[in-house]
Amino acid sequence: MKKPIKEIGVCSAVLWVLTMALGAGSVCLAQDKVVKVGNIIPLSGPSASVGQQGKNAREMAVEEINAAGGIKSLGGAKLVMLYTDSESKPEKGVAEAERFINTEKVHVLTGCWNSAVTYPTTAVAERYGIPFIVPVSVADKITEQGFKTVFRIAAKDSWWTRDQFAFLRDMEKEFNAKLEKIAFVYENGDWGKGFAEQWKELAKKGDYKVVLDEPYPSTATDLSPIVQKIKRANPDVLLLVSNAADAILLTNTLADYRVKLKAIIGSGGGHADPSFLQAAGKNAQYLFDIVEWETDVNKPGAKEANEKFKSRYGYNLAGESVDAYLAMYVLADAMERAASLDPVKIREALATTNLGSGRGMIVGYDAVEFDKTGQNKHASLVMVQINDIGKGMERITVWPKNARRAGYQPVFPMP
Amino acid sequence: MTRENLQKAFLTLVLIIVFGLPLILRSPTYLHILVLLYLYAYLTTSWNLVGGFAGVLPLGHAAFFGIGAYTSTVLYVQYGVSPWFGMVLGGVLASITGVMIGLPTFKMRGAYFALATIAFGEGMRVMVENIDHLGPFNINGPRGLQIPPLNVGLANLMFTNKEPYYYIILVMLIAVLAVTYFISRSRLGYYLNAGGEEPEAAMSLGVNVARCKLIAMAMSSFLTALAGSFYAQFSLFIHPKSVISLDLSFEIAFIALIGGRGSIVGPVLGALLLRPVSDFSRIYFGATLPGLHLIIFGMVLILVMIYLPRGLQQPLTKAYNGLLNRLDRRSR
Numbered sequence: 001m002k003k004p005i006k007e008i009g010v011c012s013a014v015l016w017v018l019t020m021a022l023g024a025g026s027v028c029l030a031q032d033k034v035v036k037v038g039n040i041i042p043l044s045g046p047s048a049s050v051g052q053q054g055k056n057a058r059e060m061a062v063e064e065i066n067a068a069g070g071i072k073s074l075g076g077a078k079l080v081m082l083y084t085d086s087e088s089k090p091e092k093g094v095a096e097a098e099r100f101i102n103t104e105k106v107h108v109l110t111g112c113w114n115s116a117v118t119y120p121t122t123a124v125a126e127r128y129g130i131p132f133i134v135p136v137s138v139a140d141k142i143t144e145q146g147f148k149t150v151f152r153i154a155a156k157d158s159w160w161t162r163d164q165f166a167f168l169r170d171m172e173k174e175f176n177a178k179l180e181k182i183a184f185v186y187e188n189g190d191w192g193k194g195f196a197e198q199w200k201e202l203a204k205k206g207d208y209k210v211v212l213d214e215p216y217p218s219t220a221t222d223l224s225p226i227v228q229k230i231k232r233a234n235p236d237v238l239l240l241v242s243n244a245a246d247a248i249l250l251t252n253t254l255a256d257y258r259v260k261l262k263a264i265i266g267s268g269g270g271h272a273d274p275s276f277l278q279a280a281g282k283n284a285q286y287l288f289d290i291v292e293w294e295t296d297v298n299k300p301g302a303k304e305a306n307e308k309f310k311s312r313y314g315y316n317l318a319g320e321s322v323d324a325y326l327a328m329y330v331l332a333d334a335m336e337r338a339a340s341l342d343p344v345k346i347r348e349a350l351a352t353t354n355l356g357s358g359r360g361m362i363v364g365y366d367a368v369e370f371d372k373t374g375q376n377k378h379a380s381l382v383m384v385q386i387n388d389i390g391k392g393m394e395r396i397t398v399w400p401k402n403a404r405r406a407g408y409q410p411v412f413p414m415p
Numbered sequence: 416m417t418r419e420n421l422q423k424a425f426l427t428l429v430l431i432i433v434f435g436l437p438l439i440l441r442s443p444t445y446l447h448i449l450v451l452l453y454l455y456a457y458l459t460t461s462w463n464l465v466g467g468f469a470g471v472l473p474l475g476h477a478a479f480f481g482i483g484a485y486t487s488t489v490l491y492v493q494y495g496v497s498p499w500f501g502m503v504l505g506g507v508l509a510s511i512t513g514v515m516i517g518l519p520t521f522k523m524r525g526a527y528f529a530l531a532t533i534a535f536g537e538g539m540r541v542m543v544e545n546i547d548h549l550g551p552f553n554i555n556g557p558r559g560l561q562i563p564p565l566n567v568g569l570a571n572l573m574f575t576n577k578e579p580y581y582y583i584i585l586v587m588l589i590a591v592l593a594v595t596y597f598i599s600r601s602r603l604g605y606y607l608n609a610g611g612e613e614p615e616a617a618m619s620l621g622v623n624v625a626r627c628k629l630i631a632m633a634m635s636s637f638l639t640a641l642a643g644s645f646y647a648q649f650s651l652f653i654h655p656k657s658v659i660s661l662d663l664s665f666e667i668a669f670i671a672l673i674g675g676r677g678s679i680v681g682p683v684l685g686a687l688l689l690r691p692v693s694d695f696s697r698i699y700f701g702a703t704l705p706g707l708h709l710i711i712f713g714m715v716l717i718l719v720m721i722y723l724p725r726g727l728q729q730p731l732t733k734a735y736n737g738l739l740n741r742l743d744r745r746s747r
Contacts, residue, residue: 044706052705083702087709090559090657091650092697095451099444099698119561120652127564127575145561188544190558190654215545 034080035071035335037062037328038100040093040111040121043085046218049244049273050113050320054135055083056313057321058110061328064359071332073339079332082106086117093117097124107341108133110327113320115139116190122150131347133331135323139194143373149343151350151370153323153330154292155379157191161198163381164265164290165206167399168237171263174401175412179262182208183235185226185250186267188215192241195267199239211235218243227253236262236413244273248280255283262413263288265383274315277386277393284393286414287386292319293363294384294397296405302362322363329360330368364403385410418743433585437578446577450649452690453584454642459670459682460591461638464631466668467677468604470611471521471628472529474664475536479509479636481543481659483643488560488653489552491571498572502644506637513636514629521628533661540659559654562647572648580649587645588683591638595679598634607631611677673719675726684727688715 039058042051062079070076082104086093093112100106101124109125110133112118118137125132126147134142136154143152172179184199186192192215203210212233216226223246230238238261242250247270254264266289270276277284295306295316305325306317317325330353338349351374356367365378383399389408397403398410437446458480465473486508487501520531544557554560567573574580598604609617610624617624647653657663666689674685692715696708723729 043701044709048705055702085697085701085705085708087697090652090654091451094650094652095447095694096697098447102442103444116559116652116654116656120650123561123564123651139558188557189656193557 033075033077035074035077035108035331035341036080036082036104036106037331038097038104038106038109039081039083040086040096040100040109040117041083041113042088042117043083045088046243046245047088047114049275050269051085053274053313053315053318053321054113054324057309057317057324058328060309060312061325061360065328065332071335073336074341077335079328079335086112086114086121088114088117090117090120093121094124097121101125101128101130106130107343107346108331110135110324110331111137113137114190115142115194118142119145122147125149129343129347131343131350133327133350135327136320139190143375147374149347149374151330151353151374151376153327153368153376153379154319155381156375157194158198159379160267160290160381161195161202163383164199164239164267165202167288167290167383168263168265169206170399170401171410171412177262177413179236179413180209181211181233181235182237182239183212183214183230183233184210184239185212185214185216185230186239186241187218187243187246189218191269192218195239195241208237216246218246220246220249223249223253224257226250227257227259230254231257231259238264239267240264240271241267242270244270244275247271247273247276251276251280251283251287264414266290268292268319272318272320274318277395281393282388284386285388286411288398289384289386289395290381291384291395292379292381293317293322294382294395296395296397297362297364297382298403299362299364301359305359305362326360326363326368329358330355332360333358387411418739421739421742421746430589434582437581443577446581448690448694450577450580450584451694452686453581453588454646454649455666455670455690456683456686457584457588457591458639458642458667459674459686460588460595460679461635461642462667463595463671463676463679463682464598464635464638465628466635466671467681468599468607468611469628469631470608470677472525472668473532473632473635474529474661474668475516475532475534475539476636476639476667477659477661477663478536478539479513479639480643480646480663481539481653481655482509482512483640484647484653484658485543485554485560485643486640487644488562488647489554492560492562493553497570498644498648499570502572502641505644506640509640509643510633510637513632517629517632521625521632533664536659536664537661540655540661543655543659557655559652559657560647562651564651572645573651580645584645587641592679592683594634594638599679603627603630608677669716673716673726675728678726678728678732680732681726681728684731688719688727 041054042048062081066078070078084096108131112121113136115137118134122132126149131149134152138154138157140156140158182203184196186196212229214226214229264287268291271289272291309317333355334349334353338345351370354367354369364382365380367378369377371377382397382403384395385398386393386395396405396408462476483505486505487498490496490501491498516535520528523531547556567575606622606627609622610627614624670685670689671682673689675681693712696711700707
């Protein structure tokens with residue numbers, strides 16, 4: 001029954017038709033007087049929630065920028081946003097970066113949240129010389145690849161872990177408590193492993209005893225084996241890196257098993273996700289989390305921006321979305337100074353950014369300024385505690401002490 | 416013109432078109448999509464040696480792909496060995512692994528074999544994710560390996576534009592199709608077919624079914640690993656979730672099922688349908704409604720399964736034959 005020659009013929013016929021269709025589709029659309037921004041973010045898959053928040057924050061910022069007259073030095077050019085779904089997969093990110101640069105002719109790229117997607121994608125941008133703004137992807141390596149076109153707004157992960165341990169020390173001092181045993185539980189991806197590696201060193205330096213070092217898959221539907229291990233190891237402090245679904249699952253399972261701990265410290269991401277507070281509710285009480293931004297930050301415009309965001313999308317701004325929001329203002333500022341759509345000029349302008357004011361500057365630190373590697377020098381972090389002080393569970397800034405919400409006394413150790 | 420000649424003319428025309436394509440289609444975007452399309456057609460054709468001809472359903476081929484990708488990358492990044500050499504070595508390693516997996520699992524039937532291979536693929540991924548160093552080799556756990564885009568050139572299988580990749584994978588695809596073609600007409604091909612459909616009957620006629628399956632597995636895993644090395648050099652970044660993922664194993668099987676298992680043209684047809692559906696639905700719908708493109712992909716899959724259970728190759732082969740007959744009659 002097999003007639004292979006014929007079959008090869010069939011396959012070639014289809015190949016031919018398809019190629020024609022592709023060719024017809026590749027006619028590029030010429031447009032002037034707009035700044036095209038290609039955004040590669042996870043809109044489906046395990047990081048979809050965070051990707052969607054980033055998209056909403058970008059939309060809001062760009063609407064504001066365009067409504068305020070666009071890029072004035074370019075004759076009021078508007079920012080035009082293109083979004084694509086990376087599905088948290090590096091190969092999709094790379095394919096989309098290629099398409100954005102070659103077919104859509106974008107002037108700037110942003111993304112990709114997942115560090116594993118950001119590495120190869122920034123490499124594509126570097127090859128074509130297209131500036132790439134990374135609002136959040138915390139792996140240190142991203143700005144240590146020697147690339148000239150990559151600019152990161154968020155703090156890198158070595159700063160996050162450094163501040164988590166500094167916070168622990170300060171709390172021990174303030175509350176005269178002694179913490180000895182420490183447990184690390186983290187998602188087994190790039191992000192979690194990166195954190196854990198640095199924790200191990202910091203724990204050694206800080207003279208803590210590591211009683212558990214446990215990576216787990218973020219897609220797990222049952223984390224009770226992990227929780228049992230935690231219970232058996234009986235640590236004082238539990239450090240976590242989780243995505244949204246597993247952060248919820250882990251917190252609720254810890255409560256189910258009544259695991260007694262002195263402190264639980266999250267690393268943003270899933271713990272900072274709006275869905276976390278909704279789904280974990282009371283179980284999340286007293287948990288600490290490290291973030292770049294909190295709604296109670298003492299900065300003009302922050303409250304208004306958050307209220308606008310909340311009324312539009314139904315949840316608060318978070319560290320990730322604020323970085324995305326700010327990234328658009330950093331871009332607008334650079335475009336204004338570049339006064340050109342030439343990627344070389346845009347890159348130059350981004351490299352000399354010193355943005356200290358404006359609607360987008362709702363972060364806790366004073367200015368956005370990039371060092372030679374493209375890292376935002378001033379990015380800083382705060383610790384929050386989840387607690388109910390009469391208005392339901394909320395996130396309350398507790399550290400550094402000068403940023404602590406007025407009148408709030410942290411609960412430490414956990415009762 | 417006779418029928419034979421018509422077919423040859425047609426084949427030549429298609430070869431001219433696919434080889435000439437990069438001259439017309441200059442956009443790296445579409446070349447990138449085409450490279451991935453050929454890559455998947457290649458992978459599925461390699462898979463087809465076991466999954467199609469031998470009549471079993473292996474769902475762990477991503478493991479071989481990963482072996483290829485990691486072998487060439489580790490050797491290149493750490494020791495500067497040319498990826499071409501790493502490619503072949505990866506193939507050999509994969510083939511040894513394939514035989515070792517095949518020995519115990521080929522005794523299983525149907526779903527059990529499929530499950531065993533899934534377990535093998537997933538086990539492999541979990542291992543790589545949790546191992547940072549394998550002896551002297553740094554495989555970097557879940558963070559994956561990056562290939563610095565320096566030293567561009569054929570010797571390093573690394574190029575700045577897409578055309579060389581396009582031609583390399585095209586030649587690989589044609590080669591693997593030719594291999595399949597010859598195997599399907601060889602004694603091994605007939606043995607495999609017989610063993611796949613009626614193993615007892617084949618064995619009673621003296622066919623060593625197990626041995627044939629092992630040979631097919633060795634070839635299939637060897638070829639799959641070559642594609643892994645190619646992919647690593649093409650994307651310059653690999654990590655366990657991208658090269659040893661269950662998604663990849665499934666996609667290969669999907670393409671084969673949609674195109675038509677066990678036929679030579681099936682894998683190519685499947686890739687021609689599914690890859691563009693996946694890419695273009697993501698491009699056009701990826702940003703509008705999150706996840707919609709995956710739903711569309713699933714819908715296409717379901718529809719083809721319902722209406723064309725033997726794959727796309729069946730109606731298309733029929734149409735092609737009809738066309739040939741008409742041309743044949745007219746020319747006479």
